[in-house]
Amino acid sequence: METPEEKSAASVKTVDAVTAVVIFLLGALVIWDSWRLGAKWGSDGPEAGYFPFYIGLILCISSVVNFIAALREKSGDSFVSRSSMKMIMSVMIPTIIYVALIGGVGPVSGVGIYMASAIFIALFMKWLGKYAWGMTLGVSISVPVVFFVLFEIWFKVPLPKGPLEAALGLN
Amino acid sequence: MDEITSLMHGFVVVLTPYNLGLMMVGIILGVLIGVLPGLGGANGVAILLPLTFSMNPTSAIIMLSCIYWGALFGGAITSILFNIPGEPWSVATTFDGYPMAQQGRAGEALTAAFTSSFVGALVAVLMITFTAPLVAKFALKFGPPEYFAVYLLTFCSFVGMSKGSPFKTITAMMLGFALASVGLDTVTGQLRMTFGFTEMLKGFDFLIAVIGLFGIGEILLTIEEGLAFKGAEAKIKMRVVIDTWKKLPKYWKTSIRSSLIGCWMGITPGGATPASFMGYGVAKSMSPNGANFGKGEMEGVIAPETAAHAAGTAALLPMLTLGIPGSPTAAVLLGGLLIWGLQPGPLLFTEQKDFVWGLIASMYLGNIAGLIVVLTTVPFFAAILRIPFSIVAPVILVICAIGAYTVHGSMFDVWLMVIFGVVGYIFKKLDYPLAPLVLALVLGDRAEDAFRQSMLMSQGTMSIFFANGLVATITSLALVMLFWVPLNAGFAKLRGK
Numbered sequence: 010m011e012t013p014e015e016k017s018a019a020s021v022k023t024v025d026a027v028t029a030v031v032i033f034l035l036g037a038l039v040i041w042d043s044w045r046l047g048a049k050w051g052s053d054g055p056e057a058g059y060f061p062f063y064i065g066l067i068l069c070i071s072s073v074v075n076f077i078a079a080l081r082e083k084s085g086d087s088f089v090s091r092s093s094m095k096m097i098m099s100v101m102i103p104t105i106i107y108v109a110l111i112g113g114v115g116p117v118s119g120v121g122i123y124m125a126s127a128i129f130i131a132l133f134m135k136w137l138g139k140y141a142w143g144m145t146l147g148v149s150i151s152v153p154v155v156f157f158v159l160f161e162i163w164f165k166v167p168l169p170k171g172p173l174e175a176a177l178g179l180n
Numbered sequence: 181m182d183e184i185t186s187l188m189h190g191f192v193v194v195l196t197p198y199n200l201g202l203m204m205v206g207i208i209l210g211v212l213i214g215v216l217p218g219l220g221g222a223n224g225v226a227i228l229l230p231l232t233f234s235m236n237p238t239s240a241i242i243m244l245s246c247i248y249w250g251a252l253f254g255g256a257i258t259s260i261l262f263n264i265p266g267e268p269w270s271v272a273t274t275f276d277g278y279p280m281a282q283q284g285r286a287g288e289a290l291t292a293a294f295t296s297s298f299v300g301a302l303v304a305v306l307m308i309t310f311t312a313p314l315v316a317k318f319a320l321k322f323g324p325p326e327y328f329a330v331y332l333l334t335f336c337s338f339v340g341m342s343k344g345s346p347f348k349t350i351t352a353m354m355l356g357f358a359l360a361s362v363g364l365d366t367v368t369g370q371l372r373m374t375f376g377f378t379e380m381l382k383g384f385d386f387l388i389a390v391i392g393l394f395g396i397g398e399i400l401l402t403i404e405e406g407l408a409f410k411g412a413e414a415k416i417k418m419r420v421v422i423d424t425w426k427k428l429p430k431y432w433k434t435s436i437r438s439s440l441i442g443c444w445m446g447i448t449p450g451g452a453t454p455a456s457f458m459g460y461g462v463a464k465s466m467s468p469n470g471a472n473f474g475k476g477e478m479e480g481v482i483a484p485e486t487a488a489h490a491a492g493t494a495a496l497l498p499m500l501t502l503g504i505p506g507s508p509t510a511a512v513l514l515g516g517l518l519i520w521g522l523q524p525g526p527l528l529f530t531e532q533k534d535f536v537w538g539l540i541a542s543m544y545l546g547n548i549a550g551l552i553v554v555l556t557t558v559p560f561f562a563a564i565l566r567i568p569f570s571i572v573a574p575v576i577l578v579i580c581a582i583g584a585y586t587v588h589g590s591m592f593d594v595w596l597m598v599i600f601g602v603v604g605y606i607f608k609k610l611d612y613p614l615a616p617l618v619l620a621l622v623l624g625d626r627a628e629d630a631f632r633q634s635m636l637m638s639q640g641t642m643s644i645f646f647a648n649g650l651v652a653t654i655t656s657l658a659l660v661m662l663f664w665v666p667l668n669a670g671f672a673k674l675r676g677k
Contacts, residue, residue, distance in 0.1 A: 025610050032351055039358050042373045054636045057370040060628045061361040068354040074347040088609060093404040100403050101602075104396075104577055108598055111581065112591035119591075122582065130574040138570030152575055156582065164231050166586055 017087035018094040025079035033072040039065030103132055111169055121171030123153040183309055190537030193238060194545060202243040203542060207550045208557075210250015215258055215561045217402040217569075219576055220268075221251035221492075221509040222618070223394040226387045227583030229516050237520035238535050242542040244516060245496070248509050249301065249546045252452070252492045253554045256293040256485060257561055261286060269452035269488040272460040276473060276480030283476050287420040290558060292478050293485045295428060296435060298551045300486035303439035304446065304493035305543045308500075312529070312540070315501040319526040324633035325644045327502075329654035331627040332645075333661065334504050335616065337448050340664030344611040352607065353616040359384045360624020367632060379592045386621040388584050388593045389600050390512060393614050395580040396601020399573055401608060421555060424478075431482050434463045438483045442490025446506050447498055452491040459487025493543065500536060501526055504623065508615050511622040 043058030043065060050056070089097070107129040113119035120128075131149035134140045160166045161179070170179070194200070213224035225244050232240035255270030260277035273293060280289035322330070335353055342349040362373045363383025374380035428435075438459035445455035463483030464473045473480045495506030496513070503524035505511035517524045528536055554561075584597040607614060620627075638644035646652040660667065 021610070024606065028606060028610060028612075032355065035355070035358065039361075039373065042375075046370055046372060050640050055632050055640070057365045057368040057372060059635075060631055061358065061372060064354050064357045064361065067350065068358060071347045071350045071354065075345070075351060078345060078347070089404065096403050097400055097605075100400065100573065100577075103574075104598060107577070108581065108591075108594050111585075111594065122585065126578045126581075129578065130571075133574035134570055138568060140570075148571055152578065156578070160582070160586075166230065167589070168582060168585060169591065 016091050018091045019088045021086045021088045022079055022082045024088040025082065026076055029072045029076035029079055033069055036065045036068030036072060039068060099137060103129060119169065119171055121174055122168045123157055124171055124173050126153045183313060186533065186537045187309055187541060190541030193534050193538035194242065194541045199239055199242050202239055203246045203546055203549055206243040206246025207250040207546065207553050210247035211254035211554060211561055213247065214251035214254020215565060216572065216576060217398060220394055220398065221248050222512055223391045224251060225509055225512045226390040227579060229387060229512065230586035232516065233519060237522055238538045240516065240520060241513065241535065241539050244513060245539060245542060246546045248492065249550045252489050253294060253297055253550050254561065256290065256297065257558060258565060260289045260293060261562055262565060269456045272456040272484035273481055275460065276477050279476035280481065285476065287417060288424050288478065289481050291421045291424040292428065292481045294551055294554050295425065296482040296486040297489040298547055299435055300439050300442050300490035301493045301547045304443050304490040305540065307443050307494065308497050309540055312497055312501050315497065316526040316529040319502055324630045324637065325647065325651045326654065328627065328630035328634050329645055329651050329658060330502060330504060331623060331630060333654055333658040335620065336658040336662040338616040340661035341454060342613060346665055348612045349616055352612045352614065353620045356617040356620025357624045360621050361628065384621065385587055385593065386515060386618060387512065387587045388596050389621055390508065390618055391580050391584050392597040392600025393604035396597060397604025397608055399576060400601065400605040403573065427478065431479050434467060434479050434483050435486050437462055438486035439490045442487035443494045446491035446494025452488040452507060455491035456484035456488035460484040499524065500528060505619065508618045511619055515622060
């Protein structure tokens, strides 16, 4: 018997079919925009949409074939189980928060990459790894410091910085 | 013997303490990248590429190509010790490598793997040394139609050699071309598919795509498998190395076969992964010990490793001579050439002699250095693998984010990387191949330029792709590759009747 944790969150068939539809729509978008630009032969040669138009066309045709193939799939295999989905979300959500923290979203400004990295690593270790605070703080602070030395000082590649670096006069 | 003189000149270029130092740094970083999940040859080089913008191109390519060799070597460590392929091309190595490790013969398996990698690479470098100048000379005669035909051949080969559905290969490829066409059209100056977003003006950078697709996507896949590294003991004693080396010459036939398969698959854009499987398959069917394959046969480690390394190295031949990369990592290196202001293609051999021959010389030295490094440092890298995933994963994600940011210094790219990561994860699970997508994204603009110029020459008729013997041959070959699957099935049917 399937335990609820092993239950499928989505079947391969569904994801395959949905992906094909999304790609078809992208292909249609490419065709539409190429047509707007002109996909024909202009006075001085091929127009801007000439090449992408055919790319979009092939994209649409091949995604129709993929869609039909997906519908004819009978295996009913699971694309991802619920427990795996949970694992993936527990990585994706912190990652999205991390990227938002670096640069900020809309009017809210970010805290810079070093600070965000420290928070991200600490969160990850504490939440998923269940490490003691000492270990968590040690790793989450030393990694950004190493990167700071590597990028800002050694390679002189500036990365996004926030209020902390400004307060420390490291900008 | 022009090649020998040029090669010697190349060695002079490479043999400075600075370049040798970069070479060692590259190898060690490469092995590290090859060992860690989520970091591989392609995205590892992509992440480090922005750091080399200020270096001189020769030193930069030496370091980056050494990262590539290191990653090729490193993949074998995880395959043999942990039964986890660190790289897709080392999947076939697990078949016999891991059983050997379980039998307590890990040292033997690792030595065999590293040595055969080295042999494979050496054969491929020798091939590059002597054929690359000829190919480049030949390619000087190419015009736009010939170039487009070669691009066509490259992409059709992907379709013909794809293991899954050819339509998924075509879809992935066209997606790459579509992404490549976004942004400012350099010929007409019009904006394509930007839909009013200023961020889209510069188009999609393939480096971001590579970091997302291969990096983030790989991390997600690894997490789903719920990784727990349980590894065999990793120590290589000098005596084991010598003993293994004594046994290796016995398998010379397998080595030669795999080297040839690898060289061929590397030049045509099959790449290292199919080459390793093919090398393994051929060895299994032709070896007298074939029945023992999968139970810990040394030949089963030699065959895929030789082929993978030969293919990985040979992939640089079309990249250097024609500007057409044979693998995603070669594509990233090609991107590097463009950023450093070098025009890849046949002219490189006449105009940038130091660069080309420096690179080729560094291939010899890099692989020797690589062999020594991996043989001596295996325990260190195996220890890294024992660091729990909940520490390694966030650090790798941070590295990916930094890598994506440094390409253009734009946060938009970091978001794009996350999206590409999700796409990479879904595509991997649905068997959409990623290599054609990346190659199409890299070559899209240049393929389009070649196509447009050809069309201008012919005033819009396709017959220009059959206008002379050369271009007609390449185009026909491309069409054969495109319809390889149905053609092959047709032949099989005819023979069956």
